[in-house]
Amino acid sequence: MSGDDKPFLLGQIKDKLIRSKQQWAEAGRAITGRPDMGHVNRLPPGQKLTANWPVLDLGVQPDVKPQNWRLRVTGAVEHPLHWTLEEFRALPPFESVSDIHCVTTWSRYDNHWQGVSAKTLLDLVKPRPEAKHVIFHAYDGYTTNVSLKAFSDDNVLLAWAWEGQPLTREHGGPVRVVIPDWYLWKSAKWVTRIHFSAEDKPGFWEVRGYHNEGDPWKEERYS
Numbered sequence: 112m113s114g115d116d117k118p119f120l121l122g123q124i125k126d127k128l129i130r131s132k133q134q135w136a137e138a139g140r141a142i143t144g145r146p147d148m149g150h151v152n153r154l155p156p157g158q159k160l161t162a163n164w165p166v167l168d169l170g171v172q173p174d175v176k177p178q179n180w181r182l183r184v185t186g187a188v189e190h191p192l193h194w195t196l197e198e199f200r201a202l203p204p205f206e207s208v209s210d211i212h213c214v215t216t217w218s219r220y221d222n223h224w225q226g227v228s229a230k231t232l233l234d235l236v237k238p239r240p241e242a243k244h245v246i247f248h249a250y251d252g253y254t255t256n257v258s259l260k261a262f263s264d265d266n267v268l269l270a271w272a273w274e275g276q277p278l279t280r281e282h283g284g285p286v287r288v289v290i291p292d293w294y295l296w297k298s299a300k301w302v303t304r305i306h307f308s309a310e311d312k313p314g315f316w317e318v319r320g321y322h323n324e325g326d327p328w329k330e331e332r333y334s
């Protein structure tokens with residue numbers, strides 16, 4: 112062992128430590144109620160568990176017939192694509208199980224979703240380097256914004272089924288966004304356009320006093 116080996120070894124150990132801490136930090140985003148992440152407290156602060164699934168919206172539930180549904184991707188992407196429901200459902204399917212946390216204080220565990228993952232969509236449309244924000248537009252005029260980072264999470268999807276059944280109209284069928292790590296107002300029902308942008312654009316509730324992000328573990332309810 113030469114004297115030079117020691118600093119080298121220390122350097123290696125340090126890198127290893129940093130890497131594992133980084134991984135913990137990433138997993139720590141998992142203070143997120145992901146069932147697989149093994150939280151001691153699965154229920155975020157201020158939430159109450161419910162078994163049913165309440166319906167919340169602006170009071171208008173657009174009747175989007177499957178044959179009329181369209182999803183468009185616009186803004187800062189290499190490939191601004193659009194799909195019919197038939198085309199969308201032909202994309203690689205994705206299934207996930209996640210908890211729902213609504214800002215109105217109810218949470219519902221173990222929701223089984225089926226749809227298209229955000230990852231798949233991102234691979235297809237390829238956001239341009241300047242894209243940092245995503246704005247969802249829905250058939251009822253609702254909008255909501257998230258960071259591209261939040262949208263890129265592994266558990267995010269555009270869901271067309273819940274508990275093995277087509278997503279009902281009241282819950283946003285034919286297709287809604289599901290972003291399990293954020294309060295449910297970020298999960299646009301009846302989604303019809305996904306806009307990528309360099310600039311953030313607060314959505315319907317975000318301009319009305321809701322937090323711009325919405326992490327249930329930090330109680331980011333109102334701004």
Ligand SMILES: Nc1nc2c(c(=O)[nH]1)N[C@H]1C(S)=C(S)[C@@H](COP(=O)(O)O)O[C@H]1N2
Binds near residue numbers: 166167298301316
């Ligand atoms: N298009 C649309 N999406 C929406 C809303 C809405 O009014 N319109 N409300 C949001 C809010 S505030 C909540 S709490 C959830 C409710 O979803 P749910 O009715 O399926 O429980 O949808 C979110 N997505």
Ligand SMILES: [Mo]
Binds near residue numbers: 213
């Ligand atoms: Mo809400």
